[in-house]
Amino acid sequence: MEILHFVHSYNEKNGISLHVASLVESMPAGFGAQVIGGKGLSLPFFSALRFPIGEFFSALRTDFDIMHVHGYGNFYSFFGAIVCALRGKKLVWTVHGYPRIGGARRLFYYVYRYLMAPWIFWKADAIISVSEDVVPLLEKETKKEILVVPNGVDLELFKPDGEYSGAEYACYVGRLDKDKGVERMLECTQLPILFVGPDEDGMKAKLQKAAAGKNMEVEFEEAAYEEMPREYAKCRYVVLPSRYEGFPLTMLEAIACGRPFVCTDVGQVRQTLGALFEKPEMFLLDGDLQGKISLLEKENLLHALKEAREKLEKYSWKAVAQRVARIYEGLK
DSSP states (O other), X not given: OEEEEEESOOSSXXXXXXXXXXXXXXXXXXXXXXXXXXXXXXXXXXXXXXXXXXXXXXXXXXXXXXXXXXXXSSHHHHHHHHHHHHHXXXXXXXXXXXXXXXXXXXXXHHHIIIIIHHHHHHHOSEEEESOGGGHHHHXXXXXXXXXXXXXXBOTTTOOOOSOGGGOOEEXXXXXXXXXXXXXXXXXXXXXXXXXXXXXXXXXXXXXXXXXXXXXXXEEEEOOOGGGHHHHHTTEEEEEEOOXXXXXXXHHHHHXXXXXXXXXXXXXXXXXXXHHHOSOGGGGBOOSOHHHHHHHHHTSOOHHHHHHHXXXXXXXXXXXXXXXXXXXXXXXX
């Protein structure tokens, strides 16, 4: 069975790109995979809004059995549905998060929700959410069943390297994006801050200016995926202060590396932490960041982190790919 992933982001340093690459690599025998995406015409104010001009025609010419599109709020999912309608092919749609957008972007999402998303929902033969938290939001837009399949983690790549208490930084891993709440990292006043990820919308310069005004020590790095365990080894705490998420990959990667993960209570975070830790609320960011870190500094988390890593097997990419493969097989 040949699967075509049609996606707005590929071979880039973000969650959707990694999700697609990991699925392609981990699929069981009997499944072929191709990827078209990541090269569309970009709009400068929002990287997700790439327009798949040439790639749309490439998809029309490509031989496949099932198309798999990714993400709510990009043109690729919409045009992928058009390709499948024109060619009579099956469509799988994975929603990685449900955007809560303000400002000028709100107009686009209003148009998307009421004009584009209904078409994708109508054409989709299977709809997947990486987060149970997103399901009620999608059910307001469709009567179709929403299947939940979480993100995964490469347990061979991400392993503990030293104890977290010996590391230096409070770390943010991901795009430097306003919607990720990265400015909240500057609430951490007792540890130097390390940002690991690509700049977006000039956020790096804004963070540098704000940190200089507070006389704070901040560093910025980018790393290839296979180099990320080395970056996690520098982290005393990994922090994700996002305004919205589906199922953050950094959560699983950090825990696999034996690092405490502090995150706002969004998406699948609470449920996943609850499956891994006896006291998941310890890691939920509900107040100021420095206050949360100060509380965690009083705890010895080594045993809890070791137990959590042992429970991560069900989140391996191999296990996730097998669940997705069963969905494909159900569409024959």
